[in-house]
Amino acid sequence: xxxxxxxxxxxxxxxxxxxxxxxxxxxxxxxxxxxxxxxxxxxxxxxxxxxxxxxxxxxxxxxxxxxxxxxxxxxxxxxxxxxxxxxxxxxxxxxxxxxxxxxxxxxxxxxxxxxxxxxxxxxxxxxxxxxxxxxxxxxxxxxxxxxxxxxxxxxxxxxxxxxxxxxxxxxxxxxxxxxxxxxxxxxxxxxxxxxxxxxxxxxxxxxxxxxxxxxxxxxxxxxxxxxxxxxxxxxxxxxxxxxxxxxxxxxxxxxxxxxxxxxxxxxxxxxxxxxxxxxxxxxxxxxxxxx
Amino acid sequence: xxxxxxxxxxxxxxxxxxxxxxxxxxxxxxxxxxxxxxxxxxxxxxxxxxxxxxxxxxxxxxxxxxxxxxxxxxxxxxxxxxxxxxxxxxxxxxxxxxxxxxxxxxxxxxxxxxxxxxxxxxxxxxxxxxxxxxxxxxxxxxxxxxxxxxxxxxxxxx
Numbered sequence: 073x074x075x076x077x078x079x080x081x082x083x084x085x086x087x088x089x090x091x092x093x094x095x096x097x098x099x100x101x102x103x104x105x106x107x108x109x110x111x112x113x114x115x116x117x118x119x120x121x122x123x124x125x126x127x128x129x130x131x132x133x134x135x136x137x138x139x140x141x142x143x144x145x146x147x148x149x150x151x152x153x154x155x156x157x158x159x160x161x162x163x164x165x166x167x168x169x170x171x172x173x174x175x176x177x178x179x180x181x182x183x184x185x186x187x188x189x190x191x192x193x194x195x196x197x198x199x200x201x202x203x204x205x206x207x208x209x210x211x212x213x214x215x216x217x218x219x220x221x222x223x224x225x226x227x228x229x230x231x232x233x234x235x236x237x238x239x240x241x242x243x244x245x246x247x248x249x250x251x252x253x254x255x256x257x258x259x260x261x262x263x264x265x266x267x268x269x270x271x272x273x274x275x276x277x278x279x280x281x282x283x284x285x286x287x288x289x290x291x292x293x294x295x296x297x298x299x300x301x302x303x304x305x306x307x308x309x310x311x312x313x314x315x316x317x318x319x320x321x322x323x324x325x326x327x328x329x330x331x332x333x334x335x336x337x338x339x340x341x342x343x344x345x346x347x348x349x350x351x352x353x354x355x356x357x358x359x360x361x362x363x
Numbered sequence: 364x365x366x367x368x369x370x371x372x373x374x375x376x377x378x379x380x381x382x383x384x385x386x387x388x389x390x391x392x393x394x395x396x397x398x399x400x401x402x403x404x405x406x407x408x409x410x411x412x413x414x415x416x417x418x419x420x421x422x423x424x425x426x427x428x429x430x431x432x433x434x435x436x437x438x439x440x441x442x443x444x445x446x447x448x449x450x451x452x453x454x455x456x457x458x459x460x461x462x463x464x465x466x467x468x469x470x471x472x473x474x475x476x477x478x479x480x481x482x483x484x485x486x487x488x489x490x491x492x493x494x495x496x497x498x499x500x501x502x503x504x505x506x507x508x509x510x511x512x513x514x515x516x517x518x519x520x521x
Contacts, residue, residue, distance in 0.1 A: 073404055080365060080382035080428050103429075110424045111406050114385075123382065125429065151418075175494025177409055177472065180418045181425070262493040263407055 075113035082125040086211060086240065089126055093236045094213055096122045102238060103127070104147060105182035107174065108190045132240065135159065142166075144242040150179035150187070162246070164358055165253030165273055169200045172255070175263045188224065189239040191231040194265040198225060198296030199288030200255050203271040206244040212237035225295040250276040250283075252358030254351045257290065258343055260334065266291040267334040270323065270347040272355045274306065282306045287348070292327035292340055299326040302348070311356050320349035367431040371396065372440030380427045387411045389427035390437060398438040398467050402496070409495030412468035413437050419475035421494070436474065438467035449515035450474060450508070459508030461499035468495050469505055477513055485510070 081096075083089040093100055101120035103109060104127065112118045126132070132147040135156055142163060144153070153159055154170040173179060173187070173196050187197040188208060201221040208219050210233055221242075224232045233239060247253070253273035257266045269290030277283040285306035287299040302323040309315050329340035364379040371394060378393050390396045390413065399422060402410030406424040413422045414436040441448035450473045453459060460466045469492065476483070476491040483491070488509045489502070497505060 074385070074388075075383045077381065077383055080426075082428070082431075106426075106429075107406065107424060110426070113383075114404070123426075127429065175409075176476075176491055177412055177419055177421050177494040178406065178424075180475075181420050 073114040075110075076116060076119040078120055078123050080123050080125065082128045084128055084130075086129055086132075086238065089124055089129060089238060090211065090213055090236060092122075092124050093238070096124070098235050100124055102189075104186045104189075105149065107178045107182040108186070108192065108195075126238070137246075140246050142244040142246065144184050144244075146183065146185045146238065146240045148184050150174075150182045150184060151176070153184055154179065163204075163244070163253070165200055165204065165255050165271060165355075166244075168253075168255040169196050169271070172196060172257045172259065172269075178263070185239045185242055188221070188242065189231060189233065191225060191229045193225070193228065193293060193295050194291040195296075196255070196257060196266065196269055196290055199269055199271040199290040200253075201242065201244070202288030202296060202298045203253060203255075203273040203286035204244050204247075205273075205286055206242055208239050209241040209243065210234070210237040211240040216240070218243070222298055228294045247273065248275050250359050252355045252360070253286075254354035254358065256347045256351045256354070258347065265334075268292050268327070268329070268340050268343040268347060270344060270351045272348065272351040274311070274352070274355050274359055276356075276359050279310075281308060281310050287323055289323065289327050289344060292329040292344055294328070297326060297328070299323045299348075301326055306352075311352065316349050316352045316356075319352060320345045323348040365428050365431075367428055369427075369430045369432075370434040372436060382426060382428050384427045385423055386413070386425040386427050386430055387422035389430070390422060390435075393427075396437050396439050400464060400467055402464065402468075407496065408465070409468040409472065409492075410465050412471040412495065414471050414475050417475060417478065419472045436471070438470055441470060441474070448474075449512040450477070452515065453508035453511035454505075457504050457507040457511050459500065459505045460497075465495055465497045465499075469497065473509055473512060477509070477516055481513065481517055483509070483513060 100122035103125040132145040134145040160167045206221045255271045257269035271288040273286040275284040285303045287302045289297040324341045324345035327344045329337045368377045400410040402408035411422045
């Protein structure tokens, strides 16, 4: 399978890349990891006239910690996230997520930022970033602006980025003490998109009750879903078995799956219930200091 | 057309390519290095795996222009001075292949993986090859072949 012809640009700086986006307009596509874009181009689902390859811009492949945030640069690969000790110990939910994305060869190329910028509700990081309350930095002709991930996915395959903007960084606030998170995904086989996926991040107060909760759902709607009712329900509650089951049912009712090759809507909704209960249980264990 | 310079198995190559040319087509058709296989052509099977600047990737899901200025190792680059690489020796000794179609990809995934993980568990190997499909062996002998190679490489056989 061979993509349609395109003109290729490989800018050396972010300014050059933004200037190219301004000049070339909406027929230009950014290439970072390329693990979603290139297959879509080969299937001719997309046929951009111009490809702006940002891989040669130096200084964007970082995963760093500053100002109380974990910062992930535009060219940080999934493999880096997966193998970062700091991520494994401080953000087990992120390590959970990276490990179940596609396969190791795809993850050696695929970028974390691209996983969001692609706007695909079947991608795994959106749910996790929703649960973690992350923001993204968009860099454009007017400089940088921050967008909450909760406002980043207005509709199917659409993001809040302007056509001339590049998603250059993800910022995740460090969770307070007594926090824990988990991401669980059911896939038919390695490399498949989620039949359903659930991300949960919670913080407990001194009495052991839930002080804050984030819940994100993968591939059970037209966009990644922030399960707001479930989050609100969890706050202030002790997470006993009955509460967890109630929250899981609420999350299932907030999902909007469709029948497809991976299963019926009814099946997927029930899967959200099961995965939410398990993710909450694991997040709770981790918040209490377990693995 | 874009001119690219790529080091493949230690040899510098310069070529004019269309930007849409896939890396696997550049290797097989321009350089005539047909050891790298095309399997599914949809980024699932891993038969086209090569190592670029130390990282294993699926060459059906990269453009040749992305390899400009970079170093690539293909299966043809494993054998040195008539001596099999420990991975090749492992696949030979442990019967890590039957039809052989997936083997170049399995070897190249192994090269990047064993450079990062000198002493892997079987479980880690199974995760590492989860992007490489084999329809013959059931993977058991491939895992043994990786262990054979890992041991040989630890003993300084590479």
